[in-house]
Amino acid sequence: MSIQSHIAFLRETVPSGVTLVAVSKFHPAEVVREAYDAGLRVFGESRVQELIVKKDQLPEDIEWHFIGSLQRNKVKQIAPFISLIHSLDNERLMQEIEKQGAANSRIISCLLQLHIAEEDTKSGFSPDECRSFLREGNWKACPHVRIVGVMGMATYTDNERQVRKEFHLLKSLFEEFKTGYFPDDPAFREISMGMTGDYPLAIEEGSTMIRIGTLIFGDR
Numbered sequence: 001m002s003i004q005s006h007i008a009f010l011r012e013t014v015p016s017g018v019t020l021v022a023v024s025k026f027h028p029a030e031v032v033r034e035a036y037d038a039g040l041r042v043f044g045e046s047r048v049q050e051l052i053v054k055k056d057q058l059p060e061d062i063e064w065h066f067i068g069s070l071q072r073n074k075v076k077q078i079a080p081f082i083s084l085i086h087s088l089d090n091e092r093l094m095q096e097i098e099k100q101g102a103a104n105s106r107i108i109s110c111l112l113q114l115h116i117a118e119e120d121t122k123s124g125f126s127p128d129e130c131r132s133f134l135r136e137g138n139w140k141a142c143p144h145v146r147i148v149g150v151m152g153m154a155t156y157t158d159n160e161r162q163v164r165k166e167f168h169l170l171k172s173l174f175e176e177f178k179t180g181y182f183p184d185d186p187a188f189r190e191i192s193m194g195m196t197g198d199y200p201l202a203i204e205e206g207s208t209m210i211r212i213g214t215l216i217f218g219d220r
């Protein structure tokens with residue numbers, strides 16, 4: 001099957017309210033170009049260096065999303081153009097995004113990355129860390145950072161109940177934060193969850209944005 005037919009399949013099966021982020025990490029610009037030519041405009045990358053190189057080889061109207069863990073000292077390189085950072089998970093990173101957003105006269109949209117999986121990983125706020133972050137409220141003094149929702153990754157497992165439970169948790173955190181902090185902010189509306197192995201479940205559990213690599217581009 002070709003990239004075109006994989007994209008056609010997703011177009012037919014993913015509900016229209018769900019944004020498809022094509023995760024192009026580790027695939028060369030020529031291959032990304034095929035997906036672009038098939039009509040996709042939103043692409044996700046997880047490494048700053050790779051993103052910078054690829055961006056220059058591809059059309060200007062691509063919306064680039066950053067989906068990997070982001071080091072503070074690299075924010076500067078993506079701040080001029082990035083459309084959405086999915087991986088805001090600490091205060092100091094936010095302060096750096098604020099600084100670089102200001103330097104570029106841009107408001108940078110970000111998702112609060114939450115650690116919802118049972119697996120041990122370093123990335124993402126725990127639910128309580130995120131509650132404290134929101135309660136402390138320093139984000140309100142960051143006019144160049146716009147928090148537009150949440151992002152999370154489920155455990156890598158065949159256990160459907162487990163995955164569903166984790167997506168459900170992310171959705172309920174989204175609702176909690178929406179009610180508590182963003183009730184009148186229409187921009188706070190994204191739930192980024194679902195990858196190749198679990199996106200149908202994520203959509204059933206309320207995803208608004210799926211991040212798909214393998215199903216579009218094949219194995220990395």
Ligand SMILES: *Cc1c(COP(=O)(O)O)cnc(C)c1O
Pocket residue numbers: 023025046067068153195196197211212213214215
């Ligand atoms: C690589 C990656 C994806 C895409 O994974 P696939 O299983 O290839 O669809 C999605 N989200 C994040 C954060 C990733 O790092």
